[in-house]
Amino acid sequence: MALRTPITKRFISSSHASRSISSWWKHVDPAPKDPILGVTEAFLADPHPDKVNVGVGAYRDDNGKPVVLDCVREAERRIAGNLNMEYLPMGGSNKMVEETLKLAYGDDSDLIKDKRIAAIQALSGTGACRIFADFQKRFSPDSQIYIPVPTWSNHHNIWRDANVPQRTFHYYHPESKGLDFAALMDDVKNAPNGSFFLLHACAHNPTGVDPTVEQWKEISYQFKVKGHFAFFDMAYQGFASGDPERDAKSIRIFLEDGHLIGCSQSYAKNMGLYGQRVGCLSLVCEDEKQAVAVKSQLQQLARPMYSNPPVHGALIVSTILGDPDLKQLWLKEVKGMADRIIGMRTSLRENIEKLGSTLSWEHITNQIGMFCYSGMTPEQVDRLTKEFHIYMTRNGRISMAGVTSGNVEYLAKAIHEVTKAA
C-alpha cells in the first residue's frame, strides 16, 4: 500500500541527519545556580581543611556530621523486608496523614474529629506548597499570594511556576534585626479583603524572627477583620523551641479564632528525613463534605505531577508516630537538636562579643530555629568565603545547625574580622 504522504523528497539519510540538523536546545541558557543549594556544591568543591558549611539548613551534630535519628533507624529496621512496595493512594498514606494532622492541629482537635480537614501526603514542604499553589490557581484564579520579605527563596519559584501573581508584605526590620510589626500590620490592613497570605508558622526562614504570641493574636484578629486566607508553611515544628506544641502556637491561635487555614508540614528537619521527601498539605474546610471534595481536587493535582507519593518515608513517619515509645524517643531527639542549636547561638554570640566587637549581636540569641540572619552584607559574605572558606548564602543567613563547638571560635573570629570597622 502506497503512503499518501511522499516523504522521499524531504528524506534525509540518517547519517546525514546528524551532521546537518542542529540542536533544538542551542538557545537554552545555562541556568543560574540555586542560591541555597549552590552553596553546598561550592563547599564540597573546596579542598581547604578549615572550611565550614553554614549554608543549607540541614542539621549537623557537634562533630559536623549529618544525623539519622535513633527513632528513624529503629523504624527502618522494622520496615525493611516486611512490607511490599505497592502504590499508595494518590493522597498518600492515611495513617501518616492522620498522625501528621495531630501534630499541627492538636491531638484532641475537633477539626480532626469532625473530619473537616482535607489533607494529602506531599513531597515535603516544597511539594505541599506547590500543590497548594496549583490548587489556589485553579480554584481562586483571581487571587494573588502575599509573601513576606524576606522568605525562603524557593517560595517565589513555587508560586511563579503555579502562575499565581505575587505581592510582598513587610516582615524583617533590618535596623533592629527583628520583626517590622507595624509595617506588617499596615500591609495586612491595606491588602484587599480576602487576600491570600503565606505565613511561616515558626522559625522564620531565613531570618529566625518570629512574632510573639501577642503579635500573632493581633495578626489573627486583623485577618478576621479583612477576611484574609492564611497559609502556614511549618517546616520546623519541634525544631524551633524543642517543643512541637509550642511551635504550633501560631496555628492554634488562628484556629481558635475560627480561621479556615491551609498548612504545609515537613519532616525534613524535625525527623531528619530530608532526602525522603515527606510532608503533608492540609486545608481546613467548613464540613466533612467539603473536605472530601477538596481532598479529591488536591489528588487531581497530584496525579499528573507524580501519580502518588513515595511510600518509604511515610512508613518511617507512621511507624514512629504510631508507636508511643518511638514517639517519645523522637520528641526527646527533636529537643536534643533544638537544644544544641540554642547552645550554639549562645556560644557564637559570646565568642564574637569576647573579641571586642562594638556591634550588637543579641539578634543571634533572639532569633529562633535553624537560621540566624546575621545582618552581614553580600560583600562581607563573599569575604567570609574567599578568605575564611566559610560557606553561607549571600543574604547573610547562617545555618546554626552547621555550627559546632569545634568551629564556633573560628566562625566568630571570621565574622568579627569582616564586620569590624576598618
Added chain:
Amino acid sequence: MADHSSSVFSQIARAPEDPILGVTVAYNKDSDPSKLNLGVGAYRTEEGNPLVLNVVRQAEQKLVNDPSRVKEYLPIVGLADFNKGSAKLIFGADSPAIQENRVATVQCLSGTGSLRVGGEFLAKHYYEKTVYIPSPTWGNHPKIFTLAGLSVKTYRYYDPATRGLDFQGLLEDLGNAPTGAIVLLHACAHNPTGVDPTLDQWEQIRKLMRSKGLLPFFDSAYQGFASGSLDADAQSVRMFVADGGECFAAQSYAKNMGLYGERVGALSIVCKTADVASRVESQLKLVIRPMYSSPPLHGASIVATILKDSNLYNEWTVELKAMADRIISMRKQLLEALQARGTPGDWTHIIKQIGMFTFTGLNAEQVAFMTREHHIYMTSDGRISMAGLSSKTVPHLADAMHAAVTRVA
C-alpha cells in the same frame, strides 16, 4: 467585619474518581470472595500476591545495615549513580550519546514525574507547544502534558477492526503534524493496547519523524517486562539515538523492579552536544526545584545498588524474565480457555499483544456487566491487566468474558 467563617473554596465540587485508580477503590469495596482485580497494572504472583523482587530485598538489607548511610537531601537532579545507571540501561552502555556526554539525565518520580518534568521543560524552552499522543493511551498522559503547559493532539494508533496497529493512520497523522511537534511514543508494551510496532515499522516511523523534525518523547515504563529482555525492549529508543538525533526518554522502575510506591524513574534528554546537555540539565533543575526541590532517596538507592552490582543485576534480569514469562503464559491460557468455551470472535490478539495489558475489545457495557455479575474489576475501555491473572482465576475470567460477549451487545 468581613465574613471569615465561610470557606474560600465552598464552591468546589467533588472530583470524579481517577478512572484507573478508581477501579481498585471499587474492588476494595466489594465483599464477594471471587472478586478479581484486573485494573491497575501492578504485577501479581500466581498466588495473587504483590511481589517484592529478591534483588530488591537484598539491596534493602544492604542499605539498612550500612551505618554510614544518611538521609541528606539528594542533589536536585537526584542520585548520580542512579542517573548514570539508568541512562546506560535504556540507551545501552556502549551508546555513543553516553560516551560523548550528550545525555542529560535527572532522577524523577517514576514515569509520571519524568513525563511532567520533561513536559514543563518543553513548555518553557521549546518553540512547538503541541504534543501528539497515540489514540488510545494511558489516561494520565493528556493530564500530565496539559498541566505541564502543552496542548495535546492525538495520532491514530489502535485499529479496533484488527485489534492491532493502524500503521497507515499513524504515518498519515504524523506526516500531517507541524514541523517540530512533540510526539509521545510508547517504547514497548503500549498501554493500554499491548500493540507495538514491529522493528521495520519503527524504522519507518523514525525516518518520517526525522524528516519532519518531529521531537520523539519516549515513555518507557516496561523495559524488560514486555519481552523479558531489557535490550530487546529498548530497541525502539536506541534506533532513534543511533541516528544522532535528539530525543526525550522517561523511564520507570515501578513495574520492572517492582518499586511501584517508591516512585523511581528518570528523564533523559539526548542532545546534539555535551555543552547543550549541560545547559539543559541546569534548566531542568529550575523545573524541579519549585515542584519538590529534590527527588526521594530510598527507591533510587535500591536501583543504584542493583545496577552497580553485577551479581544483583544478573539476578534481576532472571527475576524480570520470570515475570514476563508468567504473563506470556497467562495470555496463552486465557486464549485457550476462550477457544475451549467456543467464545465467538477471534481472540488471537490476546497472544499477539505484549506487556502487562490486553486490550480485549470488550465495550463499556460488557465491562460493566462483568463487574456487576462476575465481580471482575477492569477499566471501562476493556483493558485487563494480565499480571492480575493466575492459572486458578483464568477460568473465572473466561466464563465472564464468554457471558459478556454472548449476552451483552
